Amino acid sequence: MPSLFEPLSIGDLILRNRIGLSPMCQYSAVEGVPNEWHQAHLGRFAAAGLGVIFTEATHVTRAGRITPGCLGLWTDEQVEGLARILRFIRSVDPEVKLGIQLAHSGRKGSADVPWKGGKPLKEDSAWETVAPSALPHDEGWPTPRALDAGELPGILDAFVASAKRALAAGFEMVELHGAHGYLIHTFLSPVSNRRTDAYGGTREKRMRFPLEVASAVRKVLPKDKAFGVRLSGQDYLDGGMTVDDTVALARELKGIGVDFLDISGGGISPSKLKVKVGPGYQVPSAERVKAEIGLPTFTVGMILDGRQADEIVRTGKADAVLVGRGHLREPFWVWRAAEALGAKHYCPPQYLRAGESPGDIVPRETLAKRA
Ligand SMILES: Cc1cc2nc3c(=O)[nH]c(=O)nc-3n(C[C@H](O)[C@H](O)[C@H](O)COP(=O)(O)O)c2cc1C
Numbered sequence: 001m002p003s004l005f006e007p008l009s010i011g012d013l014i015l016r017n018r019i020g021l022s023p024m025c026q027y028s029a030v031e032g033v034p035n036e037w038h039q040a041h042l043g044r045f046a047a048a049g050l051g052v053i054f055t056e057a058t059h060v061t062r063a064g065r066i067t068p069g070c071l072g073l074w075t076d077e078q079v080e081g082l083a084r085i086l087r088f089i090r091s092v093d094p095e096v097k098l099g100i101q102l103a104h105s106g107r108k109g110s111a112d113v114p115w116k117g118g119k120p121l122k123e124d125s126a127w128e129t130v131a132p133s134a135l136p137h138d139e140g141w142p143t144p145r146a147l148d149a150g151e152l153p154g155i156l157d158a159f160v161a162s163a164k165r166a167l168a169a170g171f172e173m174v175e176l177h178g179a180h181g182y183l184i185h186t187f188l189s190p191v192s193n194r195r196t197d198a199y200g201g202t203r204e205k206r207m208r209f210p211l212e213v214a215s216a217v218r219k220v221l222p223k224d225k226a227f228g229v230r231l232s233g234q235d236y237l238d239g240g241m242t243v244d245d246t247v248a249l250a251r252e253l254k255g256i257g258v259d260f261l262d263i264s265g266g267g268i269s270p271s272k273l274k275v276k277v278g279p280g281y282q283v284p285s286a287e288r289v290k291a292e293i294g295l296p297t298f299t300v301g302m303i304l305d306g307r308q309a310d311e312i313v314r315t316g317k318a319d320a321v322l323v324g325r326g327h328l329r330e331p332f333w334v335w336r337a338a339e340a341l342g343a344k345h346y347c348p349p350q351y352l353r354a355g356e357s358p359g360d361i362v363p364r365e366t367l368a369k370r371a
Contacts (some may be wrong), residue, residue: 002341003314004306004321008051010296013172013260014243015320016095016346018313019334021320023054023230024338025070027113032059032072033282034081035326044331046092049338049346051320052172053089053096055082057103057177058145058166060158063127063185064104067113073169075103075161082129082169090170092348097302099173100166101230102106106183107144109194110241131218132187132209133194138270149197155183156213163217171224176214177231179232180267184210188231189241189268190251206207228260228298231254233285236266236273262298262322263289279304280312287317298322306337322348 010017021187030036045053050350060069065072086098105111109129110121111243120126120141130151131144152342166174178184186192187209193200199209214229223225229233231249235241250261263286266273275281279302286299299318303309309321335354338345347354 002306004311004337004341005343005345006313007238008296008320010173012224013097013217014199015261016049017051017334018319018320019050019309019321019337020052020099021045021050021054021296021327022324023056024175024324024328025056025352027067027069027115029069030069032062032065032070032074034071034078034085037080038071039088043088043092045085045327046089046299047098047348048332048350049093050096050334052099052173054099054173054175055102055171056084057101057157057182058162059103060104060162061155061370063130064106064109064155064158066103066109066182067111067118068121070105070111073100076165079165080167081133082166082171082344084253086170088224090334093346095256097173097226097347098122098171099226100171100174101175101177102162102166102258103357104155104159104178105129105291106181106186107137107141108147108181109206110142112289125138130184131192132200133192135192135194137181146195149199152199152209152212156216159213160216160220163220167221167225168265174217174221174227175260175262176210176217176229178210178214179230179264181232181264181269182267184213185232185268189235190238191235191240203248207252209255210249211252214253217312218257226259227257228262229258230262230264233263233289234275235268235283235355236275237269237271238274240268243285244303246285247289249275250289254293254295258295260296260298261286261289262290262300263318264341265324278302279308283312283317288317289319296320303348306340310341 282301
């Protein structure tokens with residue numbers, strides 16, 4: 001079997017293959033509650049036979065949203081909306097693992113949805129943003145309020161409360177969003193964290209709040225749920241986070257019981273990045289973290305087809321791939337990857353006749369017998 005289609009153990013969970021849907025904001029919620037769009041969008045992947053489906057960044061407070069359309073988990077109503085979608089996906093594919101990404105937008109919050117420009121909201125609809133230091137994300141962005149150390153436990157509690165709600169909704173994997181310039185990343189990066197108290201200065205102090213959050217969330221998740229963190233492996237900027245910083249953080253995360261790492265990159269600043277963006281350009285960061293830490297490690301970013309993905313996994317650069325935009329273009333990305341690699345993949349019985357074209361499709365019953 002091609003490496004990409006081998007099962008992967010993460011904590012107590014087994015992913016049926018090494019392909020996941022990367023978290024992708026849909027900016028379509030109302031007051032953080034998912035609706036028909038989310039049902040249709042995530043539902044598109046129910047028949048795809050993925051190893052894991054991650055929902056988009058789901059925010060732990062109302063003010064911690066990126067845009068007014070972002071999903072949230074700060075109320076019980078939001079739990080039921082997500083639970084309904086998970087029930088649907090499981091009714092089609094009981095094996096796929098369902099993951100949520102918990103996030104706080106920090107200084108990149110209070111923005112308009114991308115198709116309305118993605119710029120900071122105007123005064124009548126804007127809200128106050130917060131960050132470790134009063135440094136705006138970019139020119140034209142509001143200056144966030146620097147968080148007082150006394151406010152940090154409140155944010156930590158919001159992450160914990162959302163993690164509990166994620167369990168109630170039925171998720172079995174929880175990922176903290178520690179990448180792309182949002183709140184947790186802004187604590188980690190020297191570009192955005194200029195604090196002089198216990199939460200800034202040295203690398204250890206910059207890691208302190210992210211580690212406190214991760215540790216508190218880990219404590220409320222039962223052992224049979226997998227817990228991970230998405231990190232920007234590098235800021236790709238002079239004076240920014242380096243892969244050495246990420247390795248140091250990943251070592252601490254492993255120590256507090258994190259089950260997997262998801263290594264992305266960039267996002268701390270819109271300045272011109274020192275990286276050549278192209279197929280698999282973030283794989284080297286994941287490779288380094290995997291080699292040094294040894295936890296199951298996802299890579300993401302321009303993984304374009306099954307052969308490329310299989311090479312990454314087969315050569316041990318990462319344990320699994322997450323695919324974002326490729327899945328928006330083609331929800332059956334997995335089927336095409338299987339076809340290219342001559343692998344079998346899951347297919348709900350209703351779609352079996354699609355197997356009359358090339359590709360080797362295996363219905364759920366057969367997979368169950370094999371297990
Ligand atoms: C529409 C869209 C929304 C995204 N939202 C999120 C998000 O909620 N959380 C996150 O960590 N990354 C988010 N990303 C980044 C993707 O998860 C992924 O890391 C990135 O698109 C690179 O992978 P790709 O080349 O396969 O698309 C988003 C990307 C897109 C295109």
